[in-house]
Amino acid sequence: MSFYISPRFIDKLSVHITKNYLNLPNVKVPLILGVHGRKGEGKSFQCDLVFERMGINVVHMSAGELESPDAGDPARLVRLRYREAAEMVKVRGKMAVLMINDIDAGAGRVDQYTQYTVNTQLVNGTLMNIADNPTNVQLPGSYDAEQIQRIPIIVTGNDFATLYAPLVRDGRMEKFFWEPNRDDRVGIVGGIFRADQLAKHDIEALIDTFPTQSIDFFGAVRSRLYDEQIRQLIQEIGLDRISQRVVNSVERPPEFHPPDFSLPHLIEVGNELVQEQKRVQDMRLAEEYNKSLYFNRKLGNTGDSSIPKSETVHDRDFFRAYDPNLDPNSDNGSTPPLTPPNSTSYAGQASSTNLAPEMISEINLILGQGYRLAIETVDERRFRTGSWNCYGTYEGDGATAISALESCLAEQPRHYVRLVGISSRDRRRMIETIISRPTSKNVSV
Numbered sequence: 453m454s455f456y457i458s459p460r461f462i463d464k465l466s467v468h469i470t471k472n473y474l475n476l477p478n479v480k481v482p483l484i485l486g487v488h489g490r491k492g493e494g495k496s497f498q499c500d501l502v503f504e505r506m507g508i509n510v511v512h513m514s515a516g517e518l519e520s521p522d523a524g525d526p527a528r529l530v531r532l533r534y535r536e537a538a539e540m541v542k543v544r545g546k547m548a549v550l551m552i553n554d555i556d557a558g559a560g561r562v563d564q565y566t567q568y569t570v571n572t573q574l575v576n577g578t579l580m581n582i583a584d585n586p587t588n589v590q591l592p593g594s595y596d597a598e599q600i601q602r603i604p605i606i607v608t609g610n611d612f613a614t615l616y617a618p619l620v621r622d623g624r625m626e627k628f629f630w631e632p633n634r635d636d637r638v639g640i641v642g643g644i645f646r647a648d649q650l651a652k653h654d655i656e657a658l659i660d661t662f663p664t665q666s667i668d669f670f671g672a673v674r675s676r677l678y679d680e681q682i683r684q685l686i687q688e689i690g691l692d693r694i695s696q697r698v699v700n701s702v703e704r705p706p707e708f709h710p711p712d713f714s715l716p717h718l719i720e721v722g723n724e725l726v727q728e729q730k731r732v733q734d735m736r737l738a739e740e741y742n743k744s745l746y747f748n749r750k751l752g753n754t755g756d757s758s759i760p761k762s763e764t765v766h767d768r769d770f771f772r773a774y775d776p777n778l779d780p781n782s783d784n785g786s787t788p789p790l791t792p793p794n795s796t797s798y799a800g801q802a803s804s805t806n807l808a809p810e811m812i813s814e815i816n817l818i819l820g821q822g823y824r825l826a827i828e829t830v831d832e833r834r835f836r837t838g839s840w841n842c843y844g845t846y847e848g849d850g851a852t853a854i855s856a857l858e859s860c861l862a863e864q865p866r867h868y869v870r871l872v873g874i875s876s877r878d879r880r881r882m883i884e885t886i887i888s889r890p891t892s893k894n895v896s897v
């Protein structure tokens with residue numbers, strides 16, 4: 453099947469790779485190309501398509517190989533794979549690249565709670581070292597005086613800010629932020645459905661119905677269409693015999709007729725997937741609620757990169773909210789006790805309330821700390837600029853706050869709603885938690 457590759461993607465990769473094989477006079481070429489962007493937008497997939505189109509060899513590494521119980525192993529493996537690629541060029545007479553997928557998952561440091569291991573340090577150091585001396589990459593225990601072929605390295609990832617900053621600097625890594633525009637999306641999704649002969653206007657309509665979804669989503673929709681026939685096959689053969697029929701059979705492999713590729717059916721299947729994403733998201737919100745309650749209050753941790761960075765409440769402020777004895781000027785990073793505060797339980801919690809228990813707990817938590825509670829809302833457009841409106845502020849009485857929140861959620865179902873705990877002493881915003889997101893649109897996970 454011939455897939456679509458974005459021309460911008462081909463251009464960036466082909467120029468980077470070719471440039472690394474040329475001897476440009478007095479030009480220092482970065483060895484690493486970092487392709488970063490949202491998950492599931494086709495970074496790795498398109499890299500492979502470009503390599504295939506260029507007819508070049510690839511040596512792959514993945515995030516999982518960048519960590520090991522034995523310190524030093526991953527860094528050694530990076531060197532080994534790099535040298536393998538250099539050897540390939542020599543033997544096969546073709547360009548080769550070293551491709552490291554999802555590097556931030558293996559060598560990145562997400563926050564101060566992610567362990568920065570010896571391996572993380574060594575992998576970052578090794579890549580820096582290779583970027584600085586690409587023709588002199590040695591394996592431990594031996595020294596090869598002969599120079600080796602310079603091999604361009606392509607890395608993909610979601611958030612390069614988690615990588616060691618000197619590795620990402622311009623002389624070592626050229627950066628390419630991959631965010632498909634509508635034309636790219638139409639081309640790529642058209643490629644996914646090419647064999648099914650979907651009309652261009654149907655593809656456009658499908659993309660416009662799910663504008664926030666990544667490319668990966670549309671591949672999953674296509675795959676889901678075959679489920680009905682597979683279910684039927686299992687029923688016909690029997691659950692106990694399906695294994696033999698599929699894996700170890702003298703019969704011909706089962707055949708499937710083209711499923712229903714009509715636009716309404718695609719949208720129906722897409723909506724099912726969105727519902728499942730939402731369930732995952734809801735679970736994650738609950739988990740984050742619990743985690744953030746005791747550890748940190750970074751609003752950006754919900755995975756929604758559109759949350760403005762200015763919304764971040766610093767951990768120290770949060771802990772200070774729980775421990776007023778902490779010196780407000782101290783920045784010594786001393787670890788606060790990880791025990792939850794004694795939140796005053798709100799005795800009048802109405803059993804008839806429609807609010808989720810987490811929302812009630814959040815209200816209790818804020819009022820229990822003696823803070824003023826503010827309910828703030830914002831529509832989807834203004835959410836990106838962080839222009840929240842105050843719905844109301846409440847003090848002391850939990851019942852009033854609960855009924856106000858109920859009214860707010862009923863009145864503004866298409867808005868983001870957050871609860872804010874404000875210190876009465878200095879009016880600082882000590883806690884901010886988004887407790888509701890728009891239900892009308894598909895918010896991608």
Ligand SMILES: Nc1ncnc2c1ncn2[C@@H]1O[C@H](COP(=O)(O)OP(=O)(O)OP(=O)(O)O)[C@@H](O)[C@H]1O
Binds near residue numbers: 610640667
């Ligand atoms: N050009 C394309 N043509 C057809 N399908 C594509 C294309 N690009 C991406 N896809 C589909 O999207 C899926 C996700 O792509 P890929 O794994 O490359 O995303 P990614 O951006 O690297 O994601 P992550 O950051 O999560 O690793 C692929 O498995 C494939 O099904």
